[in-house]
Amino acid sequence: MTQLDRVLVAGLGVSGRAARDVLTARGSTVLVADDHTAELSLDQARQHLSGVDLIVVSPGIAPHHPLLVDARAAGLPVWSEVELAWHLRVDRRDGGGPAPWLAVTGTNGKTTTVEMLTSILTAHGERAAAVGNVGTPVVLAATDPDLDVLAVELSSFQLHHTESMAAEAAAVLNLAADHLDWHGSMAAYAADKGRIFTGVQRACIYNAADPATEDLVREADVADGAIAVGFTLSTPGLGQVGLVEDVLVDRGFAAERRTHAAELATFADLAHLAPGGSALAPHTVQNALAAAALALAHGVSPASIRQGLRDYRPGAHRIATVAELDGVRWVDDSKATNAHAAAASLAAFAPGSVVWIAGGLAKGAHFDDLVRSRADRLAAVVLIGVDPEPLGQALARHAPQVPVVRVDPGETGTVMARAVHEARRFATDLAAPDTTVLLAPACASMDQFSSYAERGEAFAAEVRAIRPAR
Numbered sequence: 001m002t003q004l005d006r007v008l009v010a011g012l013g014v015s016g017r018a019a020r021d022v023l024t025a026r027g028s029t030v031l032v033a034d035d036h037t038a039e040l041s042l043d044q045a046r047q048h049l050s051g052v053d054l055i056v057v058s059p060g061i062a063p064h065h066p067l068l069v070d071a072r073a074a075g076l077p078v079w080s081e082v083e084l085a086w087h088l089r090v091d092r093r094d095g096g097g098p099a100p101w102l103a104v105t106g107t108n109g110k111t112t113t114v115e116m117l118t119s120i121l122t123a124h125g126e127r128a129a130a131v132g133n134v135g136t137p138v139v140l141a142a143t144d145p146d147l148d149v150l151a152v153e154l155s156s157f158q159l160h161h162t163e164s165m166a167a168e169a170a171a172v173l174n175l176a177a178d179h180l181d182w183h184g185s186m187a188a189y190a191a192d193k194g195r196i197f198t199g200v201q202r203a204c205i206y207n208a209a210d211p212a213t214e215d216l217v218r219e220a221d222v223a224d225g226a227i228a229v230g231f232t233l234s235t236p237g238l239g240q241v242g243l244v245e246d247v248l249v250d251r252g253f254a255a256e257r258r259t260h261a262a263e264l265a266t267f268a269d270l271a272h273l274a275p276g277g278s279a280l281a282p283h284t285v286q287n288a289l290a291a292a293a294l295a296l297a298h299g300v301s302p303a304s305i306r307q308g309l310r311d312y313r314p315g316a317h318r319i320a321t322v323a324e325l326d327g328v329r330w331v332d333d334s335k336a337t338n339a340h341a342a343a344a345s346l347a348a349f350a351p352g353s354v355v356w357i358a359g360g361l362a363k364g365a366h367f368d369d370l371v372r373s374r375a376d377r378l379a380a381v382v383l384i385g386v387d388p389e390p391l392g393q394a395l396a397r398h399a400p401q402v403p404v405v406r407v408d409p410g411e412t413g414t415v416m417a418r419a420v421h422e423a424r425r426f427a428t429d430l431a432a433p434d435t436t437v438l439l440a441p442a443c444a445s446m447d448q449f450s451s452y453a454e455r456g457e458a459f460a461a462e463v464r465a466i467r468p469a470r
Contacts, residue, residue: 002077002087003053004028008045010067011058012037015081015158018137019056022088033067042067049074056084059133059157080161082132082154085139087164093145102294103152105159105196106173106213108341109287110134112318113173114153116291120308121149124300133158149298156192166199166223169297171290172206172213176340194219200226203252203297205290208232208240229253229297231289233282236261241293248289253296264292265306273314274348281319281348317456319345319440322463328427330463333440334456338363339370342442346374353434354378355426357419357459359385360443367394370442375399379435380426382407382419386447412448416458424466437463 005028009020012034023030031052032038033045040048046067049055055071055078062068071078079087089098102121104113114130121128127148131141134153141150152167175190190212197204197220204220206213208230217228229239229252236242236251238258243249246268249261256262267280270288274280292305314320317334324330336342337360346354354377362385371394381404383392388406395404403426407418423437439459441452449455 002079004087006052006054007031008033008048008052008055010034010042010045010055011061013058013060014135015137015139016056016058018139019081019084022139022143023056023084026088046070049076052076054079056081057161059155063160078161080158082138082152082158083162083164085137085142086162088139089142090145092148098142099147099149100168100201100298101150101152101165102298103154103165103167103170103196104173104290104294105154105156105193106171106207107176107338108336108344109173109283109290110153110155111335112284112314113171113287113291113294114151115315116288116309116312117151117294119312120291120295120300120305121151121298123308123311124295124304151294154196156189159195160192162195163198165196166201167196168201169203169205169294170196170200171204171294172196172216173286173290174207174210174340175212176338190216197222199223202226203293204228205293205297206230207286207290208234208242227252229293231286231293233285233289241289241296243285243289248285248292250292250296250302252293262302264302265309269306269310272310273312279348281344283344283347284319317453319348322460323466325463325466325468326428327433327435328424329434329436330459331436331438331440332456332459333438334445334452334459336440336442337444337452339365339367339442342440343370343374345438345440346377349377349436349438350434351376352379353432353436355380355382355423355430355435355437357382357384357423357437357439358441358443359383359388359391360441360445360455361385361447362387362390362443365390365443367391367442368398371395371398375402378402379430379432380404380423382422382426384415384419384441384448385409385443391442409448415448416455417462420459420462420466 008031033040118128118130130151132138132153133155194216200222204217206217232242241250248264251257251261254262319333322330322332333345336345383406386409405422427435445452445455
């Protein structure tokens with residue numbers, strides 16, 4: 001049993017501060033280290049390893065950081081805040097042991113799925129919370145006796161140092177190259193995502209269209225009796241949830257699943273999630289199916305799934321219509337911070353209808369597959385970011401017919417104003433019905449903005465400042 005008497009908390013972001021506060025409240029001696037907000041830097045903390053029993057590490061600190069290399073060499077356990085939360089779980093106030101965890105990971109769609117799931121659980125009468133990478137630290141929720149169940153969003157960073165967690169049910173939504181600078185390889189990235197299935201008690205949920213997610217289920221060491229359930233946009237086979245025309249159905253959990261599919265919801269129940277009244281994006285339906293499968297594993301009724309999906313409202317900067325001006329729809333999907341997410345966002349719109357604002361911090365990513373697969377959606381492109389070359393080169397190779405303008409990154413403070421101006425010029429020249437200006441950058445924001453949220457807010461502010469032509 002790892003001692004928690006003397007703990008070094010490395011990194012004082014949201015999760016690090018929560019870990020510090022919970023540990024201090026339980027009587028642990030806590031040493032904190034951070035390169036920006038603590039008196040002790042991460043490098044200086046290397047000199048204090050002999051005086052601690054454990055390190056709780058921020059997800060922003062890569063495994064090859066010298067502090068963690070030294071800790072492992074000294075035989076010290078290194079935990080994520082999620083691992084700490086699992087060890088500190090408290091019983092629910094009304095009995096029944098600690099609140100079960102329904103866990104979600106994947107390259108994209110995690111937040112939406114977790115928030116959909118929380119809405120479903122609430123509709124079922126549960127006291128539920130969306131926690132983890134979505135905002136509220138897991139350690140705060142795990143030590144709250146008033147919660148019945150946790151919907152837990154987990155990044156690959158958080159899972160890397162998580163070993164003991166045994167979720168009631170878990171899902172891997174998809175796998176695409178991302179954060180390879182942190183993990184070192186696609187194989188290592190996938191392996192960390194797969195940790196979410198370890199010890200699962202009831203069901204492992206995977207994407208039937210993404211074989212890599214099913215492979216992770218096959219490789220997982222789960223509890224006896226745990227089942228695998230795939231989600232698909234096609235008619236589901238036995239052991240899947242999927243679609244029959246415009247109806248979401250269950251053949252993974254229903255009592256008569258061998259011969260019948262149980263109805264869960266319809267596209268009409270999700271109609272409020274279509275941007276500007278357009279068709280539902282495929283990834284929105286996939287997220288709803290994954291959330292429904294996790295809820296079914298927890299014992300939620302189909303009626304509550306339908307009501308929860310009806311009640312769900314997406315968070316900011318997720319394919320949200322900001323305005324419709326002079327026949328042009330302006331859509332903020334600033335949370336599309338990688339190529340896989342941007343591809344899903346572009347797929348929601350008609351061919352040839354999108355003026356695409358894209359670019360930012362590429363994180364070593366490549367964009368050939370993105371542009372090749374979505375070139376038909378593009379009417380024009382406005383490139384932002386300090387390094388537009390990766391996207392620009394992919395556009396030149398796979399969409400040479402699409403006009404592209406690059407916004408000079410020199411004046412960061414006005415980048416979004418200039419991007420919106422250029423996008424409006426393209427949209428006006430098109431003068432076509434159903435034209436959409438879409439901010440789906442396919443890149444991180446930290447080169448010119450503090451976060452994807454600030455980037456999206458800057459876009460929305462500039463759009464709302466437009467004076468209509470009529």
